[in-house]
Structures are given as C-alpha cells and as structure tokens.
Amino acid sequence: MHRTAYTAFYDWSHIISPAMIRQCLKCRAVPLQQSTRAYSVFPTPLDSEEKEMLHRIVRVDHAGEYGANRIYAGQMAVLGRSKTGPLIQEMWDQEKKHLQKFNEILAENRVRPTALLPLWNIAGFVLGASTALLGKEGAMACTVAVEESISEHYNSQIRALMEKDPERYTELLQVIKEFRDDELEHHDTGLEHDAEMVPGYWLMKNAIQLGCKAAIYVSQRV
Numbered sequence: 001m002h003r004t005a006y007t008a009f010y011d012w013s014h015i016i017s018p019a020m021i022r023q024c025l026k027c028r029a030v031p032l033q034q035s036t037r038a039y040s041v042f043p044t045p046l047d048s049e050e051k052e053m054l055h056r057i058v059r060v061d062h063a064g065e066y067g068a069n070r071i072y073a074g075q076m077a078v079l080g081r082s083k084t085g086p087l088i089q090e091m092w093d094q095e096k097k098h099l100q101k102f103n104e105i106l107a108e109n110r111v112r113p114t115a116l117l118p119l120w121n122i123a124g125f126v127l128g129a130s131t132a133l134l135g136k137e138g139a140m141a142c143t144v145a146v147e148e149s150i151s152e153h154y155n156s157q158i159r160a161l162m163e164k165d166p167e168r169y170t171e172l173l174q175v176i177k178e179f180r181d182d183e184l185e186h187h188d189t190g191l192e193h194d195a196e197m198v199p200g201y202w203l204m205k206n207a208i209q210l211g212c213k214a215a216i217y218v219s220q221r222v
C-alpha cells in the first residue's frame with residue numbers, strides 16, 4: 001500500500017564534499033557515508049509565489065489528514081469494541097501514516113500548519129463519534145462522505161500540479177496520488193459496509209461534504 005520510496009533525484013552535494021570526491025578518485029572507493037536527512041518531496045521554490053502555492057497545498061493536506069485521524073478516533077471511541085472495530089482501526093492506521101508523512105513534509109520545509117488544528121481536533125472527533133452513535137451504517141456513511149471529499153480534493157491538486165509542471169513536482173505528486181488511492185479504498189469500504197443503509201443518508205452525506213469544503217477552504221488560508 002505505502003510503497004513509494006522517495007529516493008529519486010537525491011541531492012548528494014551536501015554529504016559528498018569535493019575533497020571526498022578527490023579522495024575517492026584516488027582510491028577508487030565508493031563513499032559509504034549515508035545521510036540521516038530525509039528526502040524532501042519539495043523542489044526548492046523559485047519564488048515567493050511558488051513557495052506560497054506549495055505551502056498551501058501541504059498545509060491543507062496536513063489539516064485534512066489530521067481531521068481524518070480525529071474522525072476515526074471518534075468512531076473507534078464508540079465502535080472500537082464492536083465487530084466493525086478492526087475495519088475502522090485498519091483505515092485509521094493508514095490515516096496515521098498519511099499524517100506522519102505530512103508532519104515530516106511540514107517540518108522539513110518549515111511550513112506552518114493551519115492555526116485551526118485545535119478546532120479540527122474537536123470537530124473531527126465529534127463528527128466521528130456522533131455518526132458512529134447511529135451505528136455501523138452511520139460511521140460508514142461519514143467515511144464515504146469524508147473520503148469522497150478528500151479524494152476529490154487530492155484529484156484537484158493533482159490536476160493543478162500536472163498542469164503546472166509534472167516533472168518538477170514528481171515527488172509531491174507521487175505522495176498525493178498514493179494517498180488519493182488509499183482514500184478511494186476507504187470510500188469503497190464504507191459503501192461495501194452499508195453506508196447507504198443509514199436513515200437520511202443523502203442529507204447526512206451532503207451536510208458532511210459541505211463541512212469538508214468549508215474546512216478545506218479555510219485550512220488553505222488560515
């Protein structure tokens with residue numbers, strides 16, 4: 001599932017000095033020193049406009065993954081001991097990996113997270129727990145609504161980056177595409193587990209998706 005190795009186009013210049021290269025040319029040995037620095041998925045921004053665009057992208061994605069984690073935490077608080085618990089836990093575990101990746105990207109590139117994280121902390125948990133109180137079907141309906149919104153959001157980012165410069169943003173595109181595929185799987189899991197059986201499914205789905213759109217809008221800006 002999480003199969004991407006972020007190893008391409010690695011800039012070795014900061015760990016292999018000219019002196020080391022001369023040394024190696026003499027002894028013909030390959031330098032074995034390894035970097036402990038994680039590979040960044042960002043190109044170095046060319047100007048403030050590009051920097052702003054990249055920061056907005058990862059800030060809102062980080063907020064989304066953070067919110068998703070809180071939703072699954074809320075679902076698990078209610079349904080963790082039920083038969084659906086392991087299924088929810090499986091999806092939550094993937095969300096934890098998504099969030100960890102965006103945490104790394106934010107730290108490596110000194111991007112500030114949205115100031116609204118405390119709000120998403122509470123709102124996500126309340127949304128997850130309250131829909132789970134309607135039963136397994138309610139939790140799955142919430143999952144379908146949220147995961148559809150997140151995958152559509154990722155798709156729009158993919159389109160925008162592809163239009164700008166697919167080669168320049170290869171690494172970032174890989175991350176977003178991989179996570180988009182996971183979110184689509186979560187969406188399908190929700191549908192396969194009776195999401196549409198909850199009373200008022202369409203109303204609930206539309207209300208949650210409206211909330212997701214608002215959350216995406218503000219998390220890019222605040």
Ligand SMILES: [Fe+2]
Binds near residue numbers: 098182
């Ligand atoms: Fe995710």
Ligand SMILES: [Fe+2]
Binds near residue numbers: 186
């Ligand atoms: Fe997901």
